[in-house]
Amino acid sequence: MLRFAPSPTGDMHIGNLRVAIFNYIVAKQKNEKLLIRIEDTDKERNIEGKDKEILEILDIFGIKYDQVVYQSSNFHIHREMAKRLLDNKKAFVCFCNEDEIAVEREKAKIEKRPYRYSGKCEYLDSKEIEKKIKHKKPFVIRLKKSEKPVKFSDLIKGEMEFSPFDIDSFVIMRADLTPTYNFACAVDDMLYDISLVIRGEDHLSNTPKQIAIRKALGYDKEIEYAHLPIILNEEGKKMSKRDNASSVKWLLKEGFLPEAIANYLILLGNSFEKEVFTLEEAVEFFDLSKISRAPAKFDIDKLKFLNKEHMKKLNNLAKRFGVNEIYEGLLQIFKDESDTLKEIKEKFDMVFEKCEDEEFKNEREIIKKEILENELEENYDEFKKHIQTNTGLKGKKLFMPLRELLINQKHGAEIKDLYKTMRPYLKEVIKTR
Ligand code: GLU
Numbered sequence: 001m002l003r004f005a006p007s008p009t010g011d012m013h014i015g016n017l018r019v020a021i022f023n024y025i026v027a028k029q030k031n032e033k034l035l036i037r038i039e040d041t042d043k044e045r046n047i048e049g050k051d052k053e054i055l056e057i058l059d060i061f062g063i064k065y066d067q068v069v070y071q072s073s074n075f076h077i078h079r080e081m082a083k084r085l086l087d088n089k090k091a092f093v094c095f096c097n098e099d100e101i102a103v104e105r106e107k108a109k110i111e112k113r114p115y116r117y118s119g120k121c122e123y124l125d126s127k128e129i130e131k132k133i134k135h136k137k138p139f140v141i142r143l144k145k146s147e148k149p150v151k152f153s154d155l156i157k158g159e160m161e162f163s164p165f166d167i168d169s170f171v172i173m174r175a176d177l178t179p180t181y182n183f184a185c186a187v188d189d190m191l192y193d194i195s196l197v198i199r200g201e202d203h204l205s206n207t208p209k210q211i212a213i214r215k216a217l218g219y220d221k222e223i224e225y226a227h228l229p230i231i232l233n234e235e236g237k238k239m240s241k242r243d244n245a246s247s248v249k250w251l252l253k254e255g256f257l258p259e260a261i262a263n264y265l266i267l268l269g270n271s272f273e274k275e276v277f278t279l280e281e282a283v284e285f286f287d288l289s290k291i292s293r294a295p296a297k298f299d300i301d302k303l304k305f306l307n308k309e310h311m312k313k314l315n316n317l318a319k320r321f322g323v324n325e326i327y328e329g330l331l332q333i334f335k336d337e338s339d340t341l342k343e344i345k346e347k348f349d350m351v352f353e354k355c356e357d358e359e360f361k362n363e364r365e366i367i368k369k370e371i372l373e374n375e376l377e378e379n380y381d382e383f384k385k386h387i388q389t390n391t392g393l394k395g396k397k398l399f400m401p402l403r404e405l406l407i408n409q410k411h412g413a414e415i416k417d418l419y420k421t422m423r424p425y426l427k428e429v430i431k432t433r
Pocket residue numbers: 004005006007039185198199203
């Protein structure tokens with residue numbers, strides 16, 4: 001089984017979506033199930049409703065899954081496993097309080113070395129421990145530092161090795177008896193028989209910890225790992241919440257199609273024989289082991305290009321925007337000159353607004369009167385001739401106000417094409433100018 005394990009702590013980041021997409025593709029290729037695990041163990045950081053939002057986004061992108069679990073529903077198992085580690089002396093209780101740890105962290109910072117746990121509570125004798133627990137002294141549980149380095153082979157990064165110093169005696173259960181991310185994750189990957197973990201490379205240093213936990217629990221089955229390179233913004237820095245385009249919700253709101261976003265995220269940093277494809281097509285040719293190891297730079301223009309390509313396939317825009325089908329032709333014209341759905345909709349909405357341009361105000365009035373008072377010719381050339389003759393306007397002074405009357409823009413689509421599709425409702429539109 002593969003899994004996608006989002007935390008319900010904020011808007012879904014494109015990096016997370018990319019992880020979800022790759023998990024979906026690889027699960028399909030391997031004919032394995034896909035589990036969605038909502039990692040809700042950190043109560044303070046959870047945001048209500050984000051879990052539903054994540055599942056909705058997966059649906060929007062056509063990422064089908066077999067099961068959803070909330071990590072908090074396994075708390076009792078995490079506790080049981082922690083107890084087992086304590087009983088087997090693979091873990092120990094630690095009474096060091098947060099202030100003490102903060103002082104040590106500060107000291108390490110001043111001495112310019114990484115902070116590591118002092119080991120103070122590792123060898124407390126059982127009587128002492130009992131006494132402290134009796135006196136309700138809060139404690140956490142730490143996994144004992146492993147004796148040997150932890151090695152694993154990452155499908156993207158290659159051979160990895162972490163020393164016991166890197167891994168340290170880290171906390172697996174918090175004082176409130178909830179598991180830390182590493183512990184819950186390691187245990188759940190074991191419980192659900194995960195075969196391959198695909199996730200962002202920001203988790204690379206967590207992997208040896210999670211392997212160490214499972215080893216300590218006596219779980220022998222090896223889980224494969226693939227850590228995806230991070231996505232950089234246009235300035236070459238890690239894409240963060242501050243970059244609007246990092247939010248999937250924002251991209252959708254800006255009018256990028258899910259098909260195009262998925263296409264872009266699969267393509268990002270990679271090269272395939274073709275550039276424009278659907279998620280299902282990618283299942284046919286995608287090869288996880290061949291994806292680029294270098295961080296990929298986000299390029300909104302490339303996304304726009306792909307969006308345009310995917311928009312070409314849309315032939316029922318009126319339905320999509322919930323407007324009368326009579327406008328389909330006009331929407332199709334706007335589509336050809338737009339990068340996003342939002343742009344199409346903005347152009348369309350403008351058609352029904354009053355024109356504010358002062359430059360051609362008089363010309364507009366003259367042409368408007370002419371249009372409203374006469375039958376509209378079926379043929380555009382005849383219409384043009386008639387307007388030209390009766391108003392005496394020509395060139396820029398004819399075409400710019402005419403286009404403004406049609407679509408409320410000086411520049412844009414061919415008037416001939418607009419006229420053809422707008423003729424049945426042209427008078428109605430022009431009345432509002
Ligand atoms: N909850 C983690 C995150 O959202 C996922 C970690 C994992 O895939 O193991 O980054």
